[in-house]
Amino acid sequence: MSTATDTERKAPAGERMADWADGRLGIYAMAKTNMRKIFPDHWSFMLGEICLYSFIVIILTGCYLTMFFHPSMNEVVYHGSYVPLQGVRMSEAFKSTLDISFDVRGGLLIRQIHHWAALVFLAGMLVHMMRVFFTGAYRKPREINYLFGWTMLVVGMFTGFTGYSLPDDLLSGTGVRFMEGAILSVPLVGTYLSFFLYGGEFPGDDFVARFYSFHILLLPGILLALVTVHLVYVFYHKHTQFAGPGKTENNVVGTPLLPVYAAKAGGFFFLVFGVIAATAAIASINPIWAIGPYTPDHVSTGAQPDWYMGMPEGLIRAMPGWEINLWGHTLVLGVFIPLVLFPLVLAAIAVYPFIESWATGDKSEHHLLDRPRNAPTRTAFGVAWIVWYLVLLVGGGNDMFAQFFHLSINSITWFVRIGFFVAPVIAFVITKRICLGLQRRDRDKVLHGRETGIIKRLPHGEFIEVHEPLSPGKLHTLTSHHQYEPAELGPKVDENGVERKITRSEKLRVSLSKGMYGEDNQIPKPTVEEFKEIQSGHGHH
DSSP: OOOOOHHHHHSOHHHHHHHHHHHHHOHHHHHHHHTTOEEOOOGGGHHHHHHHHHHHHHHHHHHHHHTTOOOOOOEEEOOSSOGGGTTOEEEHHHHHHHHHHHTSTTHHHHHHHHHHHHHHHHHHHHHHHHHHHHHTTTSTTOHHHHHHHHHHHHHHHHHHHHHHHTTOBHHHHHHHHHHHHHHHTSTTTHHHHHHHHHTSSTTTTTHHHHHHHIIIIIHHHHHHHHHHHHHHHHHHHOOOEEOOTTOOTTOOOSEEIIIIIHHHHHHHHHHHHHHHHHHHHHSOOOOHHHHOBOOTTOOOTTOOOOGGGHHHHHHHHHSOOOEEEETTEEEEHHHHHHHHHHHHHHHHHHHHHHHHHHHHTOOSOOOEEOOGGGSHHHHHHHHHHHHHHHHHHHHHTHHHHHHHTTOOHHHHHHHHHHHHHHHHHHHHHHHHHHHHHHHHHHHHHHHHOEEEEEEEEOTTSOEEEEEEOOOHHHHHHHHOSOOOOOOOOOOSBOTTSOBOOOOHHHHHHHHHHHHHHSTTSOOOOOOHHHHHHHHTTTTOO
């Protein structure tokens, strides 16, 4: 009969349990390898954390709301706490939302936290994706992870849409009807898609229950899987970092996951949660009792969706009401063209990393981030897209802008139509010029130093401004970025004098490369020879 050793007898119960688990799961070895992983410090990296923490808040508050919400369109007569709506016929979905707001303890606060967290989640994803875009963080080996983030943004948009449609109020019902009209504009299959989604003629009796299933099961499950895979890839590829002293493509400078980063992340979670809760307690959102239940023969004034659906709404509102008749069928181009354009724009955002990689021919790995000014064409494209989105956001709320600013709704519509084509071009040109100007300033700083504001008179009477040389760390930061050489077509004949066939794709690639990194699209970095000549006293005072 075996007996326990003295060491086993003296070991605390917790330690023995940990040893037992480690012997079967290998937790200690895994933790030893990964818990000291280094994460760099920069404020922009918190954008991804805001997305993660707001998603956690959405899940927690959503679980609470699920216990009290009834996803049914059966009609009932309201006799609840909100007196102005007593005796009004409404769906059980609308009634249960009123009950959550007025009768469930903390229900209204949880509802508003859930809605505000969804807005923060999507805003955080968009801004985080813009940070990734402007800094070139999507380059090899992170192209696939970029696609995961893009998919999260798209899935999150439709998750939010199904969510704010559930109360069956007049505002959300108008939005659902708007979507039904867009679906019906699809040639050949639009009617079938509408009947499939709504279970018959709109509004039908099932769309709340169907949206409810999508909202609490399918779409959150997809989001949870995408978030998990996204974080695994971030952990696997190591975090990107901005250039600086001691930072290379082969290391990460920052703080370890445990205990420093984990403690900071935990505190930041409660900060995000607190800000969302405070906003929900102060600022009312979606007051369905003031809007009323949805009825198909009513349309709410000021019926706008949440901001992330403003782009497709603005596209349809600004589009002229074009229609054509083919073989006895009416094709509503005023709705169908925006419906096609919206996914095309999203697809362009998704494939941009691959287009840039193809244009540059760059196959190397990148772990250092670009400063946006050092990629003027890319930055200009990003700003142009943001301006384009804001113009369409104005179009999506044209009635609200007309009401609050006392403007003609037709004037706003024409502003959106013209701005749709003109504003992105203006934004592109201005942004590119600003980036090139900032590059020139950085070049002058490297060669001549920082302006001190001190004016000095030389013995022969000339006045000059004293420049202070930059520190080695600052010089490294301003000159460490990689500059691509624009592609060339090469000789038109081979070594045997035979004319070489140049394909259209090769011509397109060269054109894109020159458009991104040609002579007028980036300022050359100072060379070592130029720097040494300036520092030796030649070529300046």
